[in-house]
Amino acid sequence: MTKRSKHLSEAYLNESFLGSRSARSLRILSEYLEPESRFSHYAVDDTVVFMGSARLKSREDAEQALARAEAGEGDIAAARRDLDTSSYYEAARELARRITEWSKGLGDEGRRFVVCTGGGPGIMEAANRGASEAKGKNIGLTISIPVEEFDNPYVTRELSFHFHYFFMRKFWFAYLAKAVLVFPGGFGTLDELFELLTLLQTRKMRKHLPVVLFGTRFWREVIDFDALIRHGTISPEDVNLMFRTDSVDEAYDYIVSELSKYSLEERGATL
Numbered sequence: 001m002t003k004r005s006k007h008l009s010e011a012y013l014n015e016s017f018l019g020s021r022s023a024r025s026l027r028i029l030s031e032y033l034e035p036e037s038r039f040s041h042y043a044v045d046d047t048v049v050f051m052g053s054a055r056l057k058s059r060e061d062a063e064q065a066l067a068r069a070e071a072g073e074g075d076i077a078a079a080r081r082d083l084d085t086s087s088y089y090e091a092a093r094e095l096a097r098r099i100t101e102w103s104k105g106l107g108d109e110g111r112r113f114v115v116c117t118g119g120g121p122g123i124m125e126a127a128n129r130g131a132s133e134a135k136g137k138n139i140g141l142t143i144s145i146p147v148e149e150f151d152n153p154y155v156t157r158e159l160s161f162h163f164h165y166f167f168m169r170k171f172w173f174a175y176l177a178k179a180v181l182v183f184p185g186g187f188g189t190l191d192e193l194f195e196l197l198t199l200l201q202t203r204k205m206r207k208h209l210p211v212v213l214f215g216t217r218f219w220r221e222v223i224d225f226d227a228l229i230r231h232g233t234i235s236p237e238d239v240n241l242m243f244r245t246d247s248v249d250e251a252y253d254y255i256v257s258e259l260s261k262y263s264l265e266e267r268g269a270t271l
Helices: 021-041 059-070 076-104 123-133 166-176 187-201 216-222 225-230 236-241 248-262
Strands: 047-051 114-117 138-143 160-163 177-182 211-214 242-245
Touching: 021 160, 021 166, 047 076, 047 123, 047 166, 047 187, 059 076, 076 114, 076 123, 076 211, 076 248, 114 123, 123 138, 138 166, 160 166, 166 177, 166 187, 177 187, 177 248, 187 211, 187 236, 211 248, 216 242, 225 236, 236 242, 242 248
Parallel strands: 047 114, 047 177, 114 138, 138 160, 177 211, 211 242
Antiparallel strands: none
């Protein structure tokens, strides 16, 4: 009998094949099945998603940066802007803490309304940090892009995911979400927001999904929803898909009210 070569391996162990164009469908499927397996194992039923800029700083970091700038080690105007916008970081942190404390008090089996972010810095770090400060599990869905390494130490280790495909990452944002809070952000935040609004507008997403836009001045300047109505490109009722506020208290009360009314009896609602 001929001895089997030590260099032979099964297809699922062939890294050259798994990284090839032919195996793309397997890679896509793995970004569905592996997260699904972990969410099931850790009894994560649904999430509250926080979206926003990776560039916003905590108040502490912004104050330190301004002090350095005033000492001649940076751009004073940019540092003052960052201190002003650090209020969004602190608001996201506080909201995530409150929502986590509320969800932990529900007493349900499994984990309900787990804070979920993109796993990066800025608003994402703030929400993971707030959930962690409430001693709650939280989720980070990072993406492989060519940017410098960042450290978000607040994501729960066993619920930290890393994606290659943007569309699979966005699927997991939307699939488990029972509420979404969107803070000021750039292209990525706007992309995620408009995809969710499109799913809601076209009723491809059948579940009830409250969407909070936090920071009325920012959103008023960046997106003129009233102009879209005037030009006839959206219906007047489409703006009711969003709740806009500058208040942590208002945002918290709205989210808890909506979740209590529409989602407490539901688990793992689909798109």
